[in-house]
Amino acid sequence: MARYGNEHKQATRRRIIETSGRRFKRDGIDSSGIATLMADAGLTNGAFYAHFASKDDLVATTVADQLREQREQFSALAPGRAGVEQYVREYLSIQHRDHPGEGCPSAALLDEIGRCAGAVKQAYTDGLLAVIDDIGARLAPDNPQSARVQTLSVFAMMTGTLQLSRALADRQVADAVLAQGIQNVLALLDAGQRT
Amino acid sequence: MARYGNEHKQATRRRIIETSGRRFKRDGIDSSGIATLMADAGLTNGAFYAHFASKDDLVATTVADQLREQREQFSALAPGRAGVEQYVREYLSIQHRDHPGEGCPSAALLDEIGRCAGAVKQAYTDGLLAVIDDIGARLAPDNPQSARVQTLSVFAMMTGTLQLSRALADRQVADAVLAQGIQNVLALLDAGQRT
DNA sequence: TGTACATCAGTGAACGCGCGTTCACTGATGTAC
DNA sequence: TGTACATCAGTGAACGCGCGTTCACTGATGTAC
Numbered sequence: 523m524a525r526y527g528n529e530h531k532q533a534t535r536r537r538i539i540e541t542s543g544r545r546f547k548r549d550g551i552d553s554s555g556i557a558t559l560m561a562d563a564g565l566t567n568g569a570f571y572a573h574f575a576s577k578d579d580l581v582a583t584t585v586a587d588q589l590r591e592q593r594e595q596f597s598a599l600a601p602g603r604a605g606v607e608q609y610v611r612e613y614l615s616i617q618h619r620d621h622p623g624e625g626c627p628s629a630a631l632l633d634e635i636g637r638c639a640g641a642v643k644q645a646y647t648d649g650l651l652a653v654i655d656d657i658g659a660r661l662a663p664d665n666p667q668s669a670r671v672q673t674l675s676v677f678a679m680m681t682g683t684l685q686l687s688r689a690l691a692d693r694q695v696a697d698a699v700l701a702q703g704i705q706n707v708l709a710l711l712d713a714g715q716r717t
Numbered sequence: 718m719a720r721y722g723n724e725h726k727q728a729t730r731r732r733i734i735e736t737s738g739r740r741f742k743r744d745g746i747d748s749s750g751i752a753t754l755m756a757d758a759g760l761t762n763g764a765f766y767a768h769f770a771s772k773d774d775l776v777a778t779t780v781a782d783q784l785r786e787q788r789e790q791f792s793a794l795a796p797g798r799a800g801v802e803q804y805v806r807e808y809l810s811i812q813h814r815d816h817p818g819e820g821c822p823s824a825a826l827l828d829e830i831g832r833c834a835g836a837v838k839q840a841y842t843d844g845l846l847a848v849i850d851d852i853g854a855r856l857a858p859d860n861p862q863s864a865r866v867q868t869l870s871v872f873a874m875m876t877g878t879l880q881l882s883r884a885l886a887d888r889q890v891a892d893a894v895l896a897q898g899i900q901n902v903l904a905l906l907d908a909g910q911r912t
Numbered sequence: 913t914g915t916a917c918a919t920c921a922g923t924g925a926a927c928g929c930g931c932g933t934t935c936a937c938t939g940a941t942g943t944a945c
Numbered sequence: 946t947g948t949a950c951a952t953c954a955g956t957g958a959a960c961g962c963g964c965g966t967t968c969a970c971t972g973a974t975g976t977a978c
Binding site: 549550622628629630631632633634635637643644647651670671674676678679682685686687688689690691692695698699702703705709710 | 744745825826828830839841845865872873874875876880882883884885886887
């Protein structure tokens with residue numbers, strides 16, 4: 523009865539979400555038009571509305587998907603606190619700074635998300651708290667919930683550091699900000715451990 | 718000979734820069750069109766090009782102006798380290814979070830600036846370093862230059878904290894992130910003092 | 913003091929373009945006989 | 946096995962609109978006489 527297997531349309535939807543994630547992070551949400559997003563996925567603009575109700579729907583879906591992926595990446599790291607430290611060093615790396623399309627959605631889109639409609643902010647909040655609680659579970663295995671706010675705070679500081687490093691025209695200063703950020707984040711994690 | 722005094726056109730230019738700053742911070746750079754920006758200043762779109770060469774020119778000028786203003790605000794605070802602490806508390810306040818149009822340009826626009834043309838990033842870098850070196854001069858009066866990278870790093874963390882608080886749909890968590898951010902920033906400043 | 917004039921800040925319509933969205937359609941596919 | 950048909954993912958042109966930018970113009974002003 524169905525012309526293609528059920529997987530076919532789902533696979534296309536998946537492709538749109540993945541290429542849109544990359545495009546949004548590289549160029550920003552506002553600067554990425556439907557036609558461009560669909561061309562990235564090898565399709566034309568008309569097919570968009572067979573998959574999503576609106577651009578806002580895609581944005582919310584993409585944000586949620588990006589955070590789900592980030593959560594998976596995180597869970598693949600070395601166990602315990604060593605994994606967290608590795609994560610910090612990779613996050614605040616020159617590699618990450620210079621490839622926003624492959625990187626953290628928060629660092630690339632945080633202030634744009636802050637201006638988005640409620641549904642996008644809700645998807646962001648839900649997705650981020652899932653990532654954060656995973657990280658918190660490593661830092662305070664006994665009581666991950668208590669670590670939530672501190673982990674959120676440190677995470678916010680990491681996104682701000684990466685963003686600033688991307689915005690500075692002076693490469694030497696931009697690199698130094700990353701290095702100093704690693705020092706400061708690790709110091710905060712140590713202080714949290716001691717409390 | 719000149720129809721109006723020289724001040725007249727300068728005053729209009731000033732007005733455009735100020736209202737544009739507010740609009741950019743509230744709605745984002747990309748979402749703010751020339752017609753809207755000019756209407757904010759009580760003018761029509763056509764007059765824009767008598768004052769600026771392009772939208773990019775306005776953006777770079779506005780970014781520089783915003784940072785100049787931020788620098789002035791900072792220098793009006795209580796002297797010494799007390800002023801820095803006051804600044805941190807006001808920066809990471811609910812008031813500041815809920816009024817981006819009147820607040821810090823970095824917090825409102827940082828990832829958008831990271832995607833801008835070189836001239837905008839240069840204007841941002843120059844303006845920000847002037848602010849940062851003022852702050853550094855308070856934290857390490859003997860050698861402000863040495864404080865530059867640490868101050869930049871802490872500042873980046875403040876912008877990230879404010880941005881995250883703006884992006885979270887859960888008000889309670891958003892408020893907690895600000896409070897935790899104050900704790901963490903002050904802890905970093907204390908640690909820096911001790912070194 | 914009153915009138916004619918030159919200046920030029922600001923107006924508003926127009927340019928081509930890309931936006932988000934709609935829709936009549938195409939054409940490759942799996943199914944029915 | 947071969948043909949007719951129903952399905953529906955994807956096409957591509959079109960919609961009204963706002964974008965950044967250009968330009969012929971208006972009209973309030975200060976100056977000259």
